[in-house]
Amino acid sequence: MAGVSLALTLALILLLMPGATPAPQVARPAPEPGLDTLVTEFTSALSADQTYRPPKAGERRTAAAGLAALLDRRGPADFQKLGFSVRDGVDPATGRPYTIATNEPGTERAWGMYVIDRSAPPSLVVEVPHPGFDLRTELFGVDLFRQVPGAVLLVAGAHRKADDSHADVAHEENSVFRVVAAALAARGLTQVQLHGFHDQNLPSTDVVLSSGATVAGGAARRAADRLAADGFAVCRAWADRCTGLEGGTNVQGKAAAKDDTGFLHVEMSRTVRESPQRRAQVVRALVEADLRTP
Known part of the structure; x- marks a missing residue:
């Protein structure tokens, strides 16, 4: 026991001696940012006067090849040719791995952010075509x-009003967003596209659901029923007039109709979008409707 006490005393003296070297501190890696943080930071930089140009035909072909390569885990080379940064990560909120491709910041190649959940085969396409304009839709998307x-x-x-509204990817054929969406629809995936409207445009309605250029299938009807059961006032575009919010000219909906795949156009009032509780209710209703099955 005396020997142990002596050893401890000597160790303490050495630590307290002038010039003694403290034990090295191991730096802990910074925590992985959540997808909500990444998406919010990305969309907060968008504005109507930002620089944007539509991709050329060759660039759109490269984007289609790049999306296929990312989905099939064949590497990011094609997307990187277009100025995208591509990396793998893990969302701390879910623990699920993902691959994220983000366009070159601050340039005219403002062509989007694309995130692939790697925990299961591709199943559902979640689209936010008007970030920074249809406020909070990016949070719904995440x-x-x-x-x-x-x-x-x-x-x-890009903001939908950028480049004299040529950046409106829901209505412009020549965009990387449309190319990516069309490639996913061609693989048989259902698309759900998130939008917003001002309360005064349709005062008696919380949510407008439509199938765009496609025929309303079981998923759209299930989603409407579940939202209504949660107390939302739902305008069903396949049965009612919804004041021009039906999404009939939406180019992603047209691609879905061409490929005979599912498409759900979701318009939400400003009041719904501003409420975290109502946002959670809408998301739950869409999940329970199992949109993966048209």
Whole structure:
């Protein structure tokens, strides 16, 4: 016992001696940012006067090849040619791995952010075509993406009013967003696209559901029933007039009709979008409707 006490005393003296070297501190890696943080930071930089140009035909072909390569785990080379940064990560909120491709910041190649959930085969396409304009729809997108293993999240890279509205990817054929969405629809995946409207445009309605250019299938009807059961006032575009919010000219809906795949156009009032509780209710209803099955 005396020997142990002596050893401890000597060790303490050495530590207290001038010039003694303290034990090295191991730096802990910074925590992985959540997808909500990444998406919010990305969309907060968008504005109507930002620089944007539509991709050329060759660039659109490269984007299609790049998306296929990412989905099939054949590498990011094609997307990187277009200025995208591509990396793998893990969302701390779910513990699920993902691959994320983000456009070159601050340039005219403002072509979007694309996130592939790697925990399951591709299952559902979640689309946010108007970030920074249809406020909070990007948060809906992240919330829904997190609830569906294998989901693919598409977020437009420019404000819809940029470049005299040529950046409106829901209505312009020549965009990387449309190319990516069309490639996913060609693989048989259902698309759900998130939008917002001002309360005064349809005061008696909380949510407008439509199938765009496609025929309303079981998924759309199930979603409407579940939202109504949660107390939402739902306008069903396949049965009612919804004041121009039906999405009939939406180019992603047209691609879905061409490929005979599912497409759900979801318009939410400003009041719904501003409420975290109502946002969670909408997401839950969409998940329970199992949109992966048209």
